Amino acid sequence: MMMEQQLIGSKWEEMAQKALDGECLTLADGLSILEGEQEQLLPLLQAVFRVRQHFFGRKVKLNMLINAKSGLCPEDCGYCSQSIVSTASIPRYTLLDKTTLLAGAREAMARKAGTYCIVAAGRGPTDKELSQVVEAVREIRATMPLKICACLGLLKEEQAKRLADAGVHRYNHNLNTSPKYYPSITTTHTYEQRVHTVQTAKAHGLSPCSGVIIGMGETNEEIVEMAFALRELEADSIPINFLHAIHGTPLEDAGCIPPLQALKVLALFRLICPSREIRVAGGREHSLRSLQPLALYAANSLFVGDYLTTEGQDITADHQMIEDLGFEIERNAL
Template sequence: MRKVKEVIKKIFNCSVEEFYSLLNISLQKKFKYFGKQIETCAILNAKSGRCSSDCKFCAQSAKFGLRIKTYPLLEEKKLLGAAFSAFEKGIDRFSFVTSGISLSNEELKIIGKVVEKIKSLNSKAKLCASLGQLKKEQLCFLKECGLDRYHHNLETSREFYPKITTKQKWNDRVKTVKLAKEVGFSVCCGGIFGLGESEEDVISIIETWKELQVDSIPVNFLHPIKGTSFENANFLTPLKCLRILTAIRIAIPEAEIRICGGREYNLKELQPLGLFPANALMVGNYLTTKGRSLKDDAEMIKDLGFESNLRI
């Protein structure tokens, strides 16, 4: 781990000239494990708002009382329609995401039924879910229904986490990730940067992902939302975002790295360079903020000389 720390520190503190050499190294590592293909994924906010947690960056927390769309778990027809619509556009993965610390067994049964229906019609569909902190038997149920991947973020480092939220414990998040791996899921586990975390915090969470051997790392960058505790946050620059992505790739070369929420707001004109270290991209809209058009993302991937399955 000492070597990993030294490499990450170098990435964060070296000159721009040296950094771009390291960025090229991250690209070569990406090519080695993933080639030119950029995997795309999309999410559906399947249950929105009224979350009892108090994450300081999240518009869905009931703590802030923001005027966002709030609704219970969507009906089966809408869940199915959103998934099939994404696959028709050539999006590789689709995920159901719900607000709240966990789901009830009744809600879980609805998700499971939808997964079974999709798989019965398209056995090759890559289906994911982000449903909070589930028990082992609940995860086993989803696995039996045909779900391919379970997503659960750590958000930030163990050390910085108490400054971000108090309702959910960091160790419980890690437990969920370990349980998902135990029942045989491919696991997607990432976090959000731009909360005021230190360089040591970035190193810490990267080390945790490496220790947990997660399959996919979704990287979010804070998009400040008015009314939340971080509405005036200004901790990131496009180059700093690029350094973070590069550090993750060089430290964990074999993991999928997908750029997710906040990329448009934070990477700005450097978005194409983000696909040097990253091999995957979340496309479409996010939970409470809008994303780019599929056309723009497809063109960006093509212009870089990379490949995707997007159909526009």
């Protein structure tokens, strides 16, 4: 038994070394992570932490988002409470005014977040909405040491340029799932359009942020393919969301990803995208539950506060979790 455990640990260490050497894992490697026995989890996290520590030390990046425009979305994304096919009981409002967006930025500072994410439901921003965001971003950047991430939907070339000129640091547009499975989740736009938006943002100097939602019915092989796709896309930041099924959405009956499986997913993305920011995002409290601290042995970033239409963990609990781990919150330079 001892020899078997040593062999398992050696296997994960070999994968970690491949990641540190710049080699990409194989599909078989990825599947072995996701399908490994429970007894293999701690040796896996130990190996993965070598990679996380090499690139990020013991620092943790905090991000806070504001739901800048809620509901009123014409897209049919099956996971989303704000989509046109959702009957979920959620707030619905047009884009928040500058005063409210600035108040959100101050709250991000109070929560020790380094990045403030302005998120608006919809297919893509109108010119008026973009101007509102640009105006708010200019004032935030002039008065607060925050990085700004915008998530406004499909993006045109000139819109990307305006955001970059205003001082937006990062643009988020998640791939969400694999190309093959995508039509099962959304039909009003394509996977290729999402890839194009990420590429457009990158071409105009915006740091590309793109991630996934785990637990929508995809296979393990498709999860590995998602990680490969984000590696190829060279996403700087990769939010890993775990589906928190919401009543009134097409995926309301989807089960919850168990904590141990969620940790394997985070380990997989760290080893396939070793130098990238891996962020524990929506659904972490729901899926990881009491094992949330272990997530930071693979991930180096997390959201604090509430999500778009679901509640997050209390901020004092997040700060305490990071302190108890002996980790340090990363702050932006003044």
